[in-house]
Amino acid sequence: MTVHETDAVVVGGGPAGLFAVFQCGMVKVRCHVVDALEAAGGQLSALYPEKPIYDIPGHPSILAADLIDRLTEQAAPFQPVYHQGTRVVSLAREADGRWRCALSDGAAILARVVIIAAGGGAFGPNRPPLDGLAEYEGRGVFYLVRRREDFRGKRVVIAGGGDSAVDWAISLAEVAARVMVVHRRAKFRAAPESEERLKQLAATGAIDLVVPYQLHGLEGDGGRLSAVVVATLEGETRRLDADVLLPFYGLSSDLGPIADWGLAMDGGLISVDPATCAASAPGVFAIGDICTYPGKLKLILAGFAEAARAAHSAHDVVHPGEALHFEHSTTSGVPGTK
Numbered sequence: 336m337t338v339h340e341t342d343a344v345v346v347g348g349g350p351a352g353l354f355a356v357f358q359c360g361m362v363k364v365r366c367h368v369v370d371a372l373e374a375a376g377g378q379l380s381a382l383y384p385e386k387p388i389y390d391i392p393g394h395p396s397i398l399a400a401d402l403i404d405r406l407t408e409q410a411a412p413f414q415p416v417y418h419q420g421t422r423v424v425s426l427a428r429e430a431d432g433r434w435r436c437a438l439s440d441g442a443a444i445l446a447r448v449v450i451i452a453a454g455g456g457a458f459g460p461n462r463p464p465l466d467g468l469a470e471y472e473g474r475g476v477f478y479l480v481r482r483r484e485d486f487r488g489k490r491v492v493i494a495g496g497g498d499s500a501v502d503w504a505i506s507l508a509e510v511a512a513r514v515m516v517v518h519r520r521a522k523f524r525a526a527p528e529s530e531e532r533l534k535q536l537a538a539t540g541a542i543d544l545v546v547p548y549q550l551h552g553l554e555g556d557g558g559r560l561s562a563v564v565v566a567t568l569e570g571e572t573r574r575l576d577a578d579v580l581l582p583f584y585g586l587s588s589d590l591g592p593i594a595d596w597g598l599a600m601d602g603g604l605i606s607v608d609p610a611t612c613a614a615s616a617p618g619v620f621a622i623g624d625i626c627t628y629p630g631k632l633k634l635i636l637a638g639f640a641e642a643a644r645a646a647h648s649a650h651d652v653v654h655p656g657e658a659l660h661f662e663h664s665t666t667s668g669v670p671g672t673k
Contacts, residue, residue, distance in 0.1 A: 336441060336442060336443060337441075337442040337443070338442070338443045338444070338445060339367060339416070339442065339443070339444045339445070340444070340445045340446070341365050341366060341367045341416070341444060341445075341446050342359070342364045342365040342366065342446060342447055342448060342649070342653045343359055343364050343365065343366045343367075343446050343447070343448035343449070343450055343649055343653065344366070344367050344368075344369060344423070344434070344436050344444050344446045344448070344449050344450070345359075345366050345367070345368045345369070345415075345450045345452055346369050346370075346423050346436075346449065346450065346451045346452060346453050346593075347368075347369075347370060347377060347451065347452035347453035347454060347623070347625070348368050348369075348370030348372065348375040348376065348377060348417065348419070348452075349370075349376060349377025349378060349379065349452060349454050349623065349638075350376075350377065350379060350402065350403065350406055350623075350635050350638060350639070351452045351454075351622045351623030351624075351635070351638030351639065351641065351642050352368060352370070352377070352450070352452035352622075352623070352642075353368075353375060353376075353403070353406040353407060353409075353410055354406055354409075354410075354638070354639050354642040354643075355450050355452055355622060355642035355645060355646055356368060356410040356413060356415045357406070357409045357410045357413065357642075358642050358643045358645075358646035358647075359413070359450075359646045359649060360410065360412065360413025360415075360669075360670065361646070361664070361667070361669070361670070362646055362647060362649070362650040362659060363650070363653075363654065363670075364448065364646060364649050364650055364653050364654075365413070365414075365415075366413070366415045366416075367415065367416045367417075367418060367444050367446070368415050368416070368417045368418065369418045369421055369422065369423050369436065369438060369444070370417070370418070370419055370420075370421070371420070371421070371422045372419065372420065373419050373420045374419060375403060375407055375417065375419070376399075376400070376403035377454055378454060379399035379400070379402065379403055380399070380400060380403050384398065384399050384400035384403075384481055384482075385398055385399070385400065385480065385481070385482060385483050385506075386398070386399050386502065386506075387399075388402060388635070390634065390635070390636060391635065391636065392636060412669055412670070413670075418438060418440070418442075418444075421438050421439050421440050422438065422439040422591065422592070423436045423437070423438060423439075423592065423593075424437050424438065424439050424592050425437040425592060425595075425596075426449065426592075426596045426619075428616075429445065432447070432617075432618070433445045433446060433447055434446055434447070434448075434449050434618060434619070436449065447618055447649075447652050447653045448618050448619075448620070448649040448652050448653060449618065449619045449620070450620045450621070450622060450642075450645050450646075450649065451593065451605060451614070451619065451620065451621040451622070451625055451626075452621075452622050452623045452625065452638070452642070453590075453593060453623075453625045454623060454624045454625055455586075455590075455624055455625065460478035460479075460582070460584070460585075460586060461582075461584040461585050461586065462478075462582070462584075463494065463550045463582050463584065465550060465551075465552060465553055466552065466553075467553060468553065470558050471553055471555060471558055471559075471560050471580070474558040474559060474560070475553075475555060475558065475559060475560025475577075475578065475579055475580060476553075476560065476579075476580045476581075476582065477579065477580075477581055478581070478582065478583075480503055480507070480581070483506060483507065483509075483510055484510065486507050486510060486511050486579060487510040487511065488510075488511070488512050489511050489512060489578040489579050490511070490512055490513045490515075490576055490577045490578045490579070491507055491511045491513065491514050491515070491577065491578070491579045491580075491581060492515045492516075492517060492545075492563045492575055492577045492579065492580045492581070493507075493514065493515070493516050493517070493581045493583060494516075494517045494518075494549075494550050494580065494581070494582045494583065494584070495517075495518065495582065495583035495584055495585075496518040496519070496520070496522075496523045496524050496525070497523070497524045497525060497583060497585065498524075498525045498526060498529065499583040499585075500516065500518070500523075500525070500581075500583040501516075501523055501525035501526075501529045501530060501533050502525070502529060503581065503583070504516045504533060504536075504542055505529065505532055505533060505536065505542075508536055508541045508542050513543065514541070514542045514543065515542075515543040515545050515575050515577070516533070516537075516542060516543070516544050516545060516546075517545045517546075517548050517549065517550060517563075517565050517575075518544075518545070518546050518547070518548070519546070519547050519548065519549045519568070520546060520547050521544075521546050521547065545565060545573070545575065547567060547568070548565035548566060548567055548573065549565060549566060549567075549568075550563065550564075550565060550580075550582065551564045551565050551566035551572055552564035553580070554574070560577055560578060560579065560580060561576070561577070561578075562574050562575060562576050562577055563575045563577045563580050590603065590625075593605075593625075596616075596619075597615075597616065598614045598615050598616055598619065598621075599614065599615035601627050602627065604624075604625060604626060604627040605621040605625055605626050605627065606626075606627060606628065607620065607621050607622075607626045607627070607628055608628070609628040609629070609630070609631075610644070611644055611645070611648040612626065612641050612644045612645040612648065613645075613648060614626075617652075618652050620645040620648060620649065621645075622638055622641035622642050622644075622645050623638035623641065623642075624638070626641065647659065647661075
């Protein structure tokens with residue numbers, strides 16, 4: 336068995352986890368990052384890399400993928416070790432006080448500190464109950480949009496009535512040959528301004544609103560989609576010629592092994608001290624969407640602040656008795672880059 340040794344293990348490679356690596360580096364805490372996805376970025380990379388984010392300080396608008404690129408670049412000087420496509424399957428305290436993180440690939444990591452930044456845990460799409468669906472997945476049926484250009488000139492059916500369905504319908508209308516939005520009622524569950532924009536585009540013919548309908552079946556050959564069949568609640572069917580189906584019915588998430596690590600939980604989230612982001616076990620911290628405390632805000636920028644708190648708290652665990660003399664980065668610079 337391969338056993339790695341480091342100061343801290345960051346569980347989750349989303350924005351909060353990546354910024355925790357930078358903050359840890361600034362206080363001389365070395366990190367390994369373990370993430371279940373094949374690439375860094377968490378849900379930002381997996382679900383909406385080309386969607387703009389508007390509430391990152393200093394960026395009136397930044398694409399999700401670009402934000403992850405900047406965070407990865409920011410953490411790079413501290414040489415974090417990434418374990419992508421891997422999960423921490425168990426967490427156990429060693430006799431010397433370190434934590435042993437057993438990984439799904441058979442390796443293990445020993446560290447004084449564990450920073451859990453796993454978002455909502457492992458997640459996956461809610462799939463519509465359609466016969467033969469698996470045959471089309473990855474070829475004609477997709478649960479996320481990685482690159483808008485992949486849908487240029489295509490006939491796209493979007494199913495759902497939430498923000499993802501509405502936002503992508505508006506965006507893909509600029510590149511797709513045709514965009515059809517299937518929803519079981521005329522009222523959508525999206526931001527009011529987005530719904531208004533959707534209906535404006537529908538009024539001009541840029542988008543077809545197929546309401547009130549729901550998905551009923553798929554037609555095609557060899558995994559290549561040719562049509563989506565929809566139906567009313569009364570059973571009246573309609574055939575939509577299509578190359579692509581994007582079912583946006585949300586995600587189901589699962590904390591997986593994290594729920595069995597013996598940490599104090601509240602509503603399926605890890606309870607932490609807001610002053611330090613410390614969980615109920617010594618040397619374990621939680622940040623981002625997976626942690627909770629009174630007044631918690633589920634915002635990326637809140638996760639950034641929690642990352643800084645956890646890193647400074649981690650310093651006291653990794654370097655006990657060593658005073659941490661705080662300096663602003665404009666004074667200290669980034670170690671190793673001068």
